[in-house]
Amino acid sequence: xxxxxxxxxxxxxxxxxxxxxxxxxxxxxxxxxxxxxxxxxxxxxxxxxxxxxxxxxxxxxxxxxxxxxxxxxxxxxxxxxxxxxxxxxxxxxxxxxxxxxxxxxxxxxxxxxx
Amino acid sequence: xxxxxxxxxxxxxxxxxxxxxxxxxxxxxxxxxxxxxxxxxxxxxxxxxxxxxxxxxxxxxxxxxxxxxxxxxxxxxxxxxxxxxxxxxxxxxxxxxxxxxxxxxxxxxxxxxx
Numbered sequence: 232x233x234x235x236x237x238x239x240x241x242x243x244x245x246x247x248x249x250x251x252x253x254x255x256x257x258x259x260x261x262x263x264x265x266x267x268x269x270x271x272x273x274x275x276x277x278x279x280x281x282x283x284x285x286x287x288x289x290x291x292x293x294x295x296x297x298x299x300x301x302x303x304x305x306x307x308x309x310x311x312x313x314x315x316x317x318x319x320x321x322x323x324x325x326x327x328x329x330x331x332x333x334x335x336x337x338x339x340x341x342x343x344x345x
Numbered sequence: 346x347x348x349x350x351x352x353x354x355x356x357x358x359x360x361x362x363x364x365x366x367x368x369x370x371x372x373x374x375x376x377x378x379x380x381x382x383x384x385x386x387x388x389x390x391x392x393x394x395x396x397x398x399x400x401x402x403x404x405x406x407x408x409x410x411x412x413x414x415x416x417x418x419x420x421x422x423x424x425x426x427x428x429x430x431x432x433x434x435x436x437x438x439x440x441x442x443x444x445x446x447x448x449x450x451x452x453x454x455x456x457x458x459x
Contacts, residue, residue, distance in 0.1 A: 235387075237387075240385070266447065268448075274452070275450055275451065275452050275453075276435065276437075276448075276450040277450070278447045278448075281447060322387060322388065331376055331393060331395055331401075331439075331441075332378070332390050332393055332401075332403060333378075333390075333448060334390075335380075335387040335388040335389075336387050337385055337386055337387040338387050
C-alpha cells in the first residue's frame with residue numbers, strides 16, 4: 232500500500248518570505264504522479280502543482296515549485312514571496328500510474344503573517 | 346462556474362438515521378470519489394466509481410454505501426448514522442486513466458451525527 236507522510240502539521244511564514252512544506256511517500260511503483268492541493272478556510276480544495284515521476288525536471292507554477300527527489304521518495308513544495316492568500320491547508324497526494332484512487336497525506340496548515 | 350456540486354454544505358442528523366449525501370459534476374468525468382476528511386488524518390477514500398453502476402471500495406467503506414445511476418451523479422449513503430461518522434465529506438471527480446488526471450473537488454459536506 233502506498234502511504235503519504237507530511238511531518239509538519241503546522242507551518243508559518245512571514246508575508247513575502249519563502250516557505251517549504253515537506254512530503255515523503257512510500258511506494259514500490261516506478262510510474263506515478265504526485266500532487267499538492269490547497270484547501271483555503273471554508274473553501275474548495277484546488278490543485279496547486281503536479282509532477283510526473285518520469286520527469287526529472289521539477290514542476291513550477293508561478294510562485295510554487297517542487298523539489299522532487301525520486302530516490303529519496305521526497306516531494307516538497309516551495310512557496311516563494313508568500314501572500315496572505317496562501318494561508319490554507321496543504322495536502323500532498325500520490326497516485327500510481329495504473330490506479331484510479333489518490334492517496335493523501337494528513338496535511339500541513341500554513342499561516343501567513345502580515 | 347461550479348463544476349462539482351455537493352447538495353448539502355452542513356447537515357445535522359441523529360444516530361440511526363439514514364443519510365444521503367449527493368454529488369453532481371458537469372464535466373462528463375468518468376471517475377467519481379467520496380473522501381472523508383478528519384483532522385490529523387487527511388483525506389481517506391471511502392468509495393470510488395469509474396463508470397455508471399460500477400464502484401470499488403476504498404480504505405474505509407464500512408458503514409457506507411454508494412450509488413451511481415447516472416454518470417454525473419454519485420451518492421454516498423450512511424445506512425444508519427453513528428457518532429463516529431461525524432466528519433467532513435468531500436466528493437471529487439476526474440477523467441479516467443491514464444495521465445496525471447487531477448481531482449476536481451466539491452465544497453464539502455460537514456455532517457454532525459448527534
